[in-house]
Structures are given as C-alpha cells and as structure tokens.
Amino acid sequence: MRRLLAVLALVVSAVFVLAACGGDDPTPTPAPTPTAATAAPTPTALPAWQISWNETLAAAKQEGRVDVWVGGGGVAARNFLEGAFEAAYPDIDVVLFQAARSSERDSRFLQEWQAGVASVDLFNGGSSGGDGRLKPAGALQPIKPFLIHPDVGPDNWANGHLYVDIEENYMLMGGAAATPALAVADGVDVSKLTHWEDLLDPEWNGSIIMNDPRTSGNGAARAGYWFCAPDPKCFNAPMRGFMEKLYKNTGIQLSDDDRVNLDQIISGKKKILISPANDELAELKAVGVTPNLVRSLKLPDNSDLDQISDSPGILFVPNIDIPHPNAATVYINWFYSKEGQQAMIDIRTQPSTRKDVDNSALPDNVIPLAPAFSVNQTISELNKEGGIREKVNEWIP
Numbered sequence: 194m195r196r197l198l199a200v201l202a203l204v205v206s207a208v209f210v211l212a213a214c215g216g217d218d219p220t221p222t223p224a225p226t227p228t229a230a231t232a233a234p235t236p237t238a239l240p241a242w243q244i245s246w247n248e249t250l251a252a253a254k255q256e257g258r259v260d261v262w263v264g265g266g267g268v269a270a271r272n273f274l275e276g277a278f279e280a281a282y283p284d285i286d287v288v289l290f291q292a293a294r295s296s297e298r299d300s301r302f303l304q305e306w307q308a309g310v311a312s313v314d315l316f317n318g319g320s321s322g323g324d325g326r327l328k329p330a331g332a333l334q335p336i337k338p339f340l341i342h343p344d345v346g347p348d349n350w351a352n353g354h355l356y357v358d359i360e361e362n363y364m365l366m367g368g369a370a371a372t373p374a375l376a377v378a379d380g381v382d383v384s385k386l387t388h389w390e391d392l393l394d395p396e397w398n399g400s401i402i403m404n405d406p407r408t409s410g411n412g413a414a415r416a417g418y419w420f421c422a423p424d425p426k427c428f429n430a431p432m433r434g435f436m437e438k439l440y441k442n443t444g445i446q447l448s449d450d451d452r453v454n455l456d457q458i459i460s461g462k463k464k465i466l467i468s469p470a471n472d473e474l475a476e477l478k479a480v481g482v483t484p485n486l487v488r489s490l491k492l493p494d495n496s497d498l499d500q501i502s503d504s505p506g507i508l509f510v511p512n513i514d515i516p517h518p519n520a521a522t523v524y525i526n527w528f529y530s531k532e533g534q535q536a537m538i539d540i541r542t543q544p545s546t547r548k549d550v551d552n553s554a555l556p557d558n559v560i561p562l563a564p565a566f567s568v569n570q571t572i573s574e575l576n577k578e579g580g581i582r583e584k585v586n587e588w589i590p
Contacts, residue, residue: 324364410449
C-alpha cells in the first residue's frame with residue numbers, strides 16, 4: 194500500500210513538473226487581426242458604358258436576330274453584312290434582304306411603313322435615297338443613341354464623325370471611296386477623254402450608258418457631283434450646262450442594273466459607262482475581267498476634282514419600333530468598330546476613315562485623290578424643287 198501511494202505521488206509530481214516546463218496550453222490562440230496589406234480587395238466598379246453594353250449584348254443574344262436591308266452590292270455585300278457579323282457574334286443571325294438597288298428597297302419600305310406593317314431593323318447604303326426620300330418623309334430615327342461603345346467614338350476617325358445628313362444625326366459615314374469617272378470598251382481612244390465636256394462630242398452619241406440619276410446609287414452620286422461641284426453648297430455649279438446637254442443631246446441610256454451596265458461595256462455594245470460600280474468591278478476582277486477605266490476627268494476650268502462618296506459604310510435606322518433593338522445596337526457598334534470597318538475594307542473593298550485600320554490592300558481606283566469632293570452632302574439637292582430629279586426629268590427627251 195505504501196508502495197502504491199509512493200508511485201502515485203511520483204506520477205502527480207511528474208505532471209506538475211511537465212506543466213511547469215511549458216506543456217500544451219488548452220486555451221486557443223486568437224487569430225491575428227488582418228492588416229490593410231492582407232485585406233480582401235474591393236471589386237472595381239464597371240464603367241456605365243460597359244454595364245450598358247453587357248446588358249445590351251445579353252438581350253441581343255436573347256433576340257437572336259437582326260434584320261438588315263440593302264440595295265445591290267452583290268456577293269461582297271452579303272459576305273460583309275451577314276458573314277462577317279455572324280462570325281463575330283455567332284449567337285445573332287443576320288436576316289438580309291438584298292434588293293436589286295437601293296431605290297427598290299426604299300420604295301418597298303415606304304409602302305410597308307405607310308401601311309403600318311414594316312419590320313426591319315437597319316438599312317445599309319443607298320444614302321441618296323435615305324437622305325433624299327426616307328428622311329424627308331419622316332421615315333428615319335436618329336442613330337446617335339445607338340452608339341454606346343467607346344470604340345466607335347469620334348476620336349477614332351481621321352476627321353471625327355462625318356454624317357450624310359445636314360442634321361448630323363441620322364446617317365454616319367464609315368468611309369469615303371472614289372468612283373472612277375468612266376469604264377470604256379476596248380478600242381476607245383482614252384486620249385480623247387480628258388474633260389467631262391468631251392462626252393458631248395457627237396462621236397459618242399448613242400454609245401453612253403449610266404445608272405439612272407433619278408433613283409439612287411452611282412448615278413445619283415455622279416449627278417450630285419455635276420450639279421454642285423466644286424461648291425458643296427451648290428451655289429457655284431459650272432457643270433449644269435454640261436448636264437443639260439448630256440441628257441438632251443447624246444442619246445444616253447439610263448439603267449439601274451450595275452452588272453448589266455458593265456456587261457455592255459465588256460461586250461462592246463456600249464462604249465462608255467459613267468461611274469462604274471466599285472462592287473461590280475471587284476467581282477469582275479476576281480474572275481480575271483478588268484474593264485478599261487478612266488480614273489478622273491477635268492472640270493470646265495481645267496481643274497482636277499475627284500468624286501468621293503460613301504454607301505457601303507453607312508447605316509441608318511427606320512423610324513419604327515424596330516423588332517430587335519438590342520441586336521440592332523450590337524450590329525451598329527460592330528459595324529463602326531475597328532473590326533467591322535476592317536471587314537468592310539477587306540470584303541467590300543471600301544476605304545474607311547478610321548485611324549486604326551489598314552486600307553493598303555485596296556485597288557487604286559477606290560482610293561481618293563486630292564483634291565476631292567464628297568457628294569454625300571449634295572444628296573439634299575435630289576428632291577428639291579428645281580433639284581436633280583426635276584431637272585433630269587426636264588432634260589431627258
């Protein structure tokens with residue numbers, strides 16, 4: 194018994210000795226207080242435009258489509274307006290209506306709009322009809338509220354935002370392309386064609402063809418150049434006498450089919466085509482056909498003044514409750530972005546005036562020469578009393 198008590202005493206003593214020597218403390222050690230260096234970072238708030246863009250893009254994907262109407266442009270227009278956008282935004286389908294020409298597109302829309310059944314989100318090209326027919330009828334709404342991405346801001350353009358319309362609110366220009374003065378048939382002596390007045394030589398009577406200037410497209414653009422150049426305000430217009438003689442005396446043929454017009458030059462049925470369409474020239478070049486071009490002709494005062502215009506690089510919005518407003522917004526911001534404008538350059542061979550794109554691969558005939566005259570701002574003269582349409586109707590026999 195004494196031995197057992199002695200053993201117990203030794204065990205108790207050992208426990209006290211271990212405790213005194215610093216054994217494990219059962220009391221938990223408080224966690225260190227986080228310092229500023231170890232605190233979790235506060236998420237950075239997104240800028241307002243990014244929030245708006247994210248919401249718009251999500252809603253656009255839910256809509257799933259955007260309806261775009263264009264006049265002419267051939268395969269290149271389809272590949273750009275439909276193919277390039279769908280490659281960038283595969284969740285949004287482009288439903289493309291491609292009329293033979295812009296005037297046909299505009300006539301269809303006006304009929305449906307007046308009947309209250311129009312259903313389209315965006316128009317591309319045909320600025321003469323847009324500014325000369327649709328806008329005066331109240332059939333367009335401003336495009337500015339749709340420009341929400343900073344990439345499409347004016348600082349990214351060589352000359353800021355340029356608009357077709359005088360209000361600078363409806364039709365934003367993406368680029369400015371030159372249009373050759375003439376395409377001529379084989380055998381035509383181009384040394385005889387240095388001034389516009391040279392077309393009045395009886396030698397060419399019955400052999401000239403042109404896109405009808407009373408509709409839209411290249412014909413209206415060239416007529417705007419003649420009607421107003423070199424004065425953008427159309428006060429000093431030395432070419433109107435030439436226009437009257439051209440339409441009255443030469444037997445000029447007016448046709449709205451750009452491909453047929455070029456075919457008549459290639460086949461030799463006609464000798465001179467005024468303002469051949471760049472889209473059609475590019476398609477012919479792709480299959481090895483290169484019509485003879487006269488790059489520019491001189492004005493009566495012997496000056497050079499290149500004609501420039503923009504049609505493929507323009508979007509405008511119909512004045513209706515568009516069926517896919519979010520998808521349309523995404524489309525507009527893509528169209529005027531660096532990516533969209535480069536696609537326009539590469540596919541439609543249309544120069545862009547953005548500062549961050551590459552125009553170097555384009556054919557020489559579409560690059561503007563200096564000095565140049567933009568006809569987009571002359572479109573308002575198309576439907577005025579005493580304007581282009583009225584005068585051409587008066588002059589045509």
